Structures are given as C-alpha cells and as structure tokens.
Amino acid sequence: MSEPPWTRTPTGDTGGRSSSAQAFPEDPISDNPASPAPSVPPESTKPKKVRAGDRIFQNLTTGAGIAIVALIGLIGLFLVIQAIPALQSDKVNFLFNHGWSTNDPDNMAFGIADLAEVTVATSVVALIIAMPISLGIALFLTQYAPAKLARPFAYIVDLLAAVPSIIFGLWGILVFAPAIEPFSQWVNDTFSWFPLFAPGNVQPNVRGTIFTAGIVLAVMILPIITSLSREVFERTPTAHIEGALALGATRWEVIRTTVLPFGKAGYVGASMLGLGRALGETIALAVILLIPQGRNFDWSVFDGGATFASKIAANYSEFNNPTSAGAYIAAGLVLFVLTFLVNFAARAIIAKKGD
Amino acid sequence: MKIMRPLGAVGVVVSAALVLAACGSDPAASNSDSGSNSAAPAATGTAQVDCGGKSPLSGEGSTAQNNAVEIFKLQYGKKCDGQQVNYTASGSGAGVKQFNGNQVDFGGSDSPVTDADLAAATKRCASPAWNIPLVVGPVAVGYHLSGVDKLTLTPTVIAKIFNGGIKNWNDPAIKAVKGNESLNLPDKPIQVVSRSDESGTTDNFQKYLGAAAKDVWTQGAGKKFAGGVGNGAQGSNGVASTVKGADGSITYVEGAFAKDGVTPALIDSGSGGVALSAENVAKSLDSAKFLNEGSNDLALDLNGIYASNTPGAYPLLLTTYEIVCSKYSNPDVAKAVKAFLTVSATDGQQPLSDKGYVPIPQSLQDKVLTAVKAIS
Numbered sequence: 001m002s003e004p005p006w007t008r009t010p011t012g013d014t015g016g017r018s019s020s021a022q023a024f025p026e027d028p029i030s031d032n033p034a035s036p037a038p039s040v041p042p043e044s045t046k047p048k049k050v051r052a053g054d055r056i057f058q059n060l061t062t063g064a065g066i067a068i069v070a071l072i073g074l075i076g077l078f079l080v081i082q083a084i085p086a087l088q089s090d091k092v093n094f095l096f097n098h099g100w101s102t103n104d105p106d107n108m109a110f111g112i113a114d115l116a117e118v119t120v121a122t123s124v125v126a127l128i129i130a131m132p133i134s135l136g137i138a139l140f141l142t143q144y145a146p147a148k149l150a151r152p153f154a155y156i157v158d159l160l161a162a163v164p165s166i167i168f169g170l171w172g173i174l175v176f177a178p179a180i181e182p183f184s185q186w187v188n189d190t191f192s193w194f195p196l197f198a199p200g201n202v203q204p205n206v207r208g209t210i211f212t213a214g215i216v217l218a219v220m221i222l223p224i225i226t227s228l229s230r231e232v233f234e235r236t237p238t239a240h241i242e243g244a245l246a247l248g249a250t251r252w253e254v255i256r257t258t259v260l261p262f263g264k265a266g267y268v269g270a271s272m273l274g275l276g277r278a279l280g281e282t283i284a285l286a287v288i289l290l291i292p293q294g295r296n297f298d299w300s301v302f303d304g305g306a307t308f309a310s311k312i313a314a315n316y317s318e319f320n321n322p323t324s325a326g327a328y329i330a331a332g333l334v335l336f337v338l339t340f341l342v343n344f345a346a347r348a349i350i351a352k353k354g355d
Numbered sequence: 356m357k358i359m360r361p362l363g364a365v366g367v368v369v370s371a372a373l374v375l376a377a378c379g380s381d382p383a384a385s386n387s388d389s390g391s392n393s394a395a396p397a398a399t400g401t402a403q404v405d406c407g408g409k410s411p412l413s414g415e416g417s418t419a420q421n422n423a424v425e426i427f428k429l430q431y432g433k434k435c436d437g438q439q440v441n442y443t444a445s446g447s448g449a450g451v452k453q454f455n456g457n458q459v460d461f462g463g464s465d466s467p468v469t470d471a472d473l474a475a476a477t478k479r480c481a482s483p484a485w486n487i488p489l490v491v492g493p494v495a496v497g498y499h500l501s502g503v504d505k506l507t508l509t510p511t512v513i514a515k516i517f518n519g520g521i522k523n524w525n526d527p528a529i530k531a532v533k534g535n536e537s538l539n540l541p542d543k544p545i546q547v548v549s550r551s552d553e554s555g556t557t558d559n560f561q562k563y564l565g566a567a568a569k570d571v572w573t574q575g576a577g578k579k580f581a582g583g584v585g586n587g588a589q590g591s592n593g594v595a596s597t598v599k600g601a602d603g604s605i606t607y608v609e610g611a612f613a614k615d616g617v618t619p620a621l622i623d624s625g626s627g628g629v630a631l632s633a634e635n636v637a638k639s640l641d642s643a644k645f646l647n648e649g650s651n652d653l654a655l656d657l658n659g660i661y662a663s664n665t666p667g668a669y670p671l672l673l674t675t676y677e678i679v680c681s682k683y684s685n686p687d688v689a690k691a692v693k694a695f696l697t698v699s700a701t702d703g704q705q706p707l708s709d710k711g712y713v714p715i716p717q718s719l720q721d722k723v724l725t726a727v728k729a730i731s
Contacts, residue, residue: 103577103578103579173593173596174596177600178600202586204544204546204601204603205546205586205597205601207597207600207601208586208588208597286551286552286589287589287593290548290551290586290587290588290597291551291586291587291588292585292586292587293547293549293580293582293583293584293585293586293587294583294584304586306551314551314552314553314589315552315553319446319448321448
C-alpha cells in the first residue's frame with residue numbers, strides 16, 4: 001500500500017485504526033499510522049482522539065461497501081438454495097439438454113443449452129453491430145465534433161439509455177420488424193447458403209428473429225459503450241496527440257497512432273460491459289422473439305427462441321410450484337454467473353489499462 | 356331441471372341490447388320470449404345491496420380477470436360509497452395459496468378449486484369453500500388468411516391444425532367442413548402461433564381440444580402450449596400482432612383481441628358453424644352443468660360445455676371464479692364480500708362487454724345471487 005503523502009490528514013491518526021486501514025486500502029480518509037505526522041507533536045501526546053464525524057462517516061461507507069458485497073452473496077446463495085431441489089429432480093443433463101419441460105414437478109426434464117445459445121447469439125449480434133457504431137460515435141465526439149456540438153450530442157446518446165426496455169421491445173416488434181422485413185427476407189433468401197443466414201426455425205416468419213432482436217439490442221447497448229469509450233478517448237494525453245500532429249500526422253493518423261492504442265483496452269472493456277447488459281436484457285427480447293415449438297436453435301440469425309432472462313420473465317407469473325420455479329431459478333443462476341464473469345473480465349481489462 | 360326454466364336467457368337479451376340492438380331476430384334470442392324477462396334483476400343490472408362491512412376488502416389471484424375486477428371495484432364504489440377492494444393480480448395459483456393461507460378475503464382463479472386445494476380452503480374457512488363464476492370470456496380461434504373472411508372449423512380440424520396434423524391451408528379436411536365448400540383456400544403453409552408464456556387461455560384451449568376432439572388432441576392440457584408446432588409469442592397482444600403481420604397464420608386468443616386483421620373462425624361442434632358473439636357464448640352457459648349440481652359451489656362443468664353440440668352455442672370460453680367461504684368467521688368480512696359479489700354479479704356485468712368479456716346470462720346470474728345470499 002503506497003500512499004501519497006497528501007492523503008495524510010494534519011490531525012494525525014491513532015494506532016487503533018491500523019487494522020481497518022489495512023483492510024480497506026482504498027479508503028483515502030483513513031491514515032496510515034506507520035507514517036507518523038511529525039509536524040503535530042501536541043496531538044500525538046493525547047492519542048485515541050478521533051473525531052466523531054470521521055468515525056461515523058467511515059463506518060457508513062464501510063457499511064455500504066459490506067452491504068453490497070453481502071447482497072450479491074445473498075442473491076447467489078438464494079439462487080443456489082432455490083435451484084438445488086429442481087436440479088436434483090431434473091431427469092436430463094441440465095447443462096447440455098435442449099428441452100425445457102417443467103409442467104409436471106415429478107417429471108421435470110430441462111436443460112439450458114438452447115437458452116444459453118440464444119442468449120449468446122442475440123448478444124453477439126448486438127455487439128457486432130454496436131461496437132463499430134459506438135467506436136465511430138465516440139471518436140466523432142472526442143476528435144472531430146466541435147466542443148459546442150459534442151456535449152449536447154453526448155447527452156442525446158446517453159438519453160437512449162433512459163428509454164425503458166419495454167418501449168424498445170414494442171417499437172422493435174411493432175414498428176421496426178415490419179419495416180426491416182423486406183431486408184431480412186432478402187438477406188435470408190440471398191445468403192441462405194451460409195449457415196448463419198439459413199432459413200430459421202420460425203420460418204416463414206422473419207420478424208420475431210434473433211436478427212431483429214440483435215439490432216434492437218444493439219441500439220440499447222450503444223449508450224453504455226459509447227459513453228465509456230468517449231471517457232477513455234478523452235483521456236488520451238495531449239502531449240501524444242500534439243506530438244503526432246507535430247510529426248505531420250493527419251487526423252486519421254493521430255487517431256490511429258495515439259487515440260486508438262491508448263483507448264483500446266478501455267473500449268474493449270466498455271464493449272464487454274455492453275455485452276453484460278445485452279446478456280441480461282429481458283422484456284424487450286421476450287416481446288420480440290418468437291419461440292418455435294419443438295425445434296431448437298440451429299445457429300441461424302433467423303431463428304427464434306428464448307434467452308435466459310426472457311424465458312424467466314415469460315413464465316414468472318405462474319410460479320405456483322416451488323420445484324418448477326426452481327428450474328427457472330437454476331437458469332437464472334447460470335445467467336448470474338455468466339454476467340458476473342463477463343463483467344469481471346471487463347473490469348479486469350479496464351483496470352489493467354488504468355495502471 | 357331447475358336450470359332449464361330460466362333458459363330464456365334474459366342475460367342474452369341484456370347483453371344483446373347493449374351490444375347490438377338488432378339481435379332480436381337472432382335464433383339464439385328468439386326462444387327467449389318465454390315470459391320471465393320482466394322479472395329479471397339483470398334487466399336493469401341493479402340489485403338491492405346491503406353495503407358495509409370490512410373495507411378495503413382484499414382479494415388476490417388470476418390475472419385473466421384483472422380488468423373485470425377493476426370494473427367491479429368501480430361499480431362497488433359507486434353503489435356502496437367509500438367501500439373499497441384491493442385485488443392483487445398475481446396468478447391463479449398464488450391467489451388460491453393466499454386464500455388458503457388466510458391472507459386474503461377472497462381468491463380469484465381461472466379454474467375452479469378442487470381436490471386438495473378445496474380441502475385446504477375448507478379448512479381455512481372452517482366451512483365449505485365455494486367457487487363463484489363471475490367473469491366469462493370467449494376464446495377465439497383467430498386467423499389471418501387473405502381472401503378468406505369467413506372460415507368454419509370443427510374441433511377436430513382445429514386440433515389437427517394445432518398439433519401439426521394439418522399443415523397447409525388447402526388441406527381437403529378444411530375444405531370439407533360445412534360452410535367452407537365455396538372457399539378458395541390457397542396452397543400456403545399454416546403458421547400456428549401460440550402463447551410462449553404460461554397462460555390460462557392456453558390451458559382452457561387445450562382442455563377444450565381434449566374434450567371436443569379427444570381422439571385427435573392427445574397432448575393434454577396445461578398452461579404451456581403442447582401442440583409442438585408453430586411459434587410462441589408473448590402475451591395476448593403478442594400473438595395477435597404476430598398473426599396480424601403474417602398471412603396464413605392462426606392462433607387462439609381472448610375474444611377481445613380477435614379484430615383488425617385477426618378474424619375469429621366459426622366453430623362447428625356438429626350443429627353448424629357458430630360465430631363468436633356474446634349471445635352465442637351465453638347460450639353455451641345456459642346449458643351448462645355444475646360439478647356439484649344442487650349446491651352453492653358453482654364450479655362449472657366446462658368439459659360438458661366444450662363437448663356439447665347445442666345448436667348456436669359457442670363452446671370455446673373460459674371462466675374465472677371468486678373463491679369464497681360459505682361462512683366467514685368475521686361477519687364484517689362476510690358482509691363486505693356479499694355486497695361486493697352482489698354488485699359484481701349485477702351492475703358489474705354489463706360494462707364487461709367493453710373489455711371483451713361476456714356478461715353472465717340470467718340463468719347463471721340467478722344461481723350466483725342465490726349462492727352469494729347464502730354466504731354468512
């Protein structure tokens with residue numbers, strides 16, 4: 001724990017605090033007793049005197065920190081406890097089976113393979129569309145747009161994040177899907193030789209597909225990727241940019257040689273946070289995606305299906321039987337772990353760049 | 356035989372008068388001129404209500420009747436000044452559970468409480484628990500097929516369509532249904548659309564197929580669609596908009612959603628095609644039997660309705676029930692429950708047709724009011 005000298009408070013602190021200061025190294029308020037404050041001898045003669053405000057505030061922040069960790073832990077615990085009875089009575093492999101039959105609590109056969117595939121497919125489609133667009137917007141806002149334009153423009157992009165997802169869902173299926181149908185049909189017909197664009201399992205419908213859902217989802221994750229990338233690109237050291245300009249670089253060369261290398265990790269991290277959002281998106285997908293009866297996901301973007309979250313949302317209102325409900329909770333647990341891993345990776349990438 | 360007397364279906368006249376003034380010439384209504392009309396409490400839709408008791412009353416259960424309960428609450432508040440009801444639409448299972456756990460004063464369920472649940476309810480009440488049917492909604496077999504605006508289907512054909520036995524609109528089995536002979540049915544695959552969420556509509560539809568076409572529909576009932584063909588969409592609105600957007604598609608959906616491009620098919624149960632209309636649904640209910648004939652537990656024998664071939668009766672419907680105690684330990688609660696149910700069964704019924712439900716016919720209303728009166 002290397003603490004810059006300016007974080008030491010002039011009042012000094014007491015030895016009794018050392019353990020908590022060690023336990024929470026990020027806390028800038030607590031001082032390190034190992035580095036005594038020589039300038040204030042009168043204070044050190046009457047130790048153990050901590051101001052009440054300091055102590056209360058520290059306890060409050062510590063409490064908040066512990067509470068969120070405890071909350072996440074309890075959510076995980078709740079999911080596990082609720083899921084175990086259902087998993088025990090599952091007649092098929094939970095991870096690799098494609099079917100989902102939980103109507104009869106004594107004879108349940110459910111697996112998450114289809115849910116996992118559809119979840120990943122929608123999110124990946126969304127990411128493939130959203131990543132380049134976000135990159136363009138972020139670069140435009142930080143490098144090209146005049147400052148007067150950049151700020152309101154950034155607000156508008158952020159506004160997208162404030163639109164409730166049910167609105168996106170209804171817009172997606174009622175307005176956007178019919179509008180894009182001719183294009184979807186054309187892609188489907190023209191490139192059907194390519195497995196990704198093969199005729200889907202909701203044929204002949206091309207509206208309630210992963211293709212449509214992915215595009216809508218891309219719009220939904222644009223704001224988070226854009227605003228985080230913008231923050232990163234803005235922090236490109238001016239000296240680098242000016243150095244590149246001094247060497248005769250054009251705008252594009254400046255971006256390529258300084259902004260992008262500097263911001264790459266942050267951009268990837270931002271995209272993964274967007275991915276985390278896409279994985280957990282619920283109601284928009286429940287509204288858009290058609291769910292084929294008796295046919296599984298087959299790696300075409302014109303397939304339909306249910307994601308983890310949309311499956312749970314569509315069926316939660318009739319969770320009468322705890323064992324059947326446990327099956328959905330087990331699916332939720334998988335999503336929880338998946339999202340956690342993605343976010344963890346995102347943070348790790350961003351943090352690595354931060355050094 | 357008691358139920359045969361009021362078969363005059365004054366309720367039919369009531370609803371018909373509200374919806375369509377010209378229905379007097381309808382064969383369904385023509386046999387209702389048997390005389391009892393003038394004495395009908397439903398004719399004006401009002402009844403003597405003994406207001407008072409617990410307020411707010413609490414209820415929980417079926418989401419299918421949520422809109423209807425909103426109307427009932429409104430009418431109850433008008434009739435009994437200041438009296439309120441809190442209804443939580445959390446699903447039928449939850450409603451029954453809360454009622455049996457003594458958490459709410461009445462439960463709402465889209466299927467009657469029977470067997471183990473009924474035993475638990477009786478235990479909670481320390482008296483028999485009753486199912487009171489108050490909300491009736493028809494289910495349409497809605498289709499979208501350009502060039503075909505009047506399609507008649509038999510239960511067998513419906514079952515075959517919804518379990519994959521019939522895949523194309525030009526299947527001879529569809530053409531062979533009486534009334535379809537002159538139709539020009541295209542060579543087009545049938546797109547079946549079902550509910551992807553768990554739903555009482557799906558449950559009733561599958562029960563209907565199981566009763567009316569039991570040789571063909573072997574998939575059973577349940578809140579999840581079991582036909583194994585087509586695509587599922589979210590909610591009634593979702594299936595309706597999917598059908599609307601896809602030529603050649605067919606679905607089952609609450610009657611109120613079968614409009615604007617989703618045409619309800621006529622159902623021929625053996626006595627000719629019957630259109631979905633308030634009076635045809637009421638006709639089905641008129642001939643309905645009860646599971647416990649002669650008692651005040653008014654659980655309807657829906658299977659009987661589903662399998663019947665009464666001419667002019669539209670069989671595909673669902674009812675929701677209020678689950679009540681025949682004797683409440685707290686007289687205050689009993690008083691409020693009686694007042695609320697009385698208003699719901701009278702003043703509350705007519706406004707229902709705006710929401711796609713069907714007002715209960717006279718015959719059923721009489722029985723409901725008798726049962727409600729017997730609550731103490």
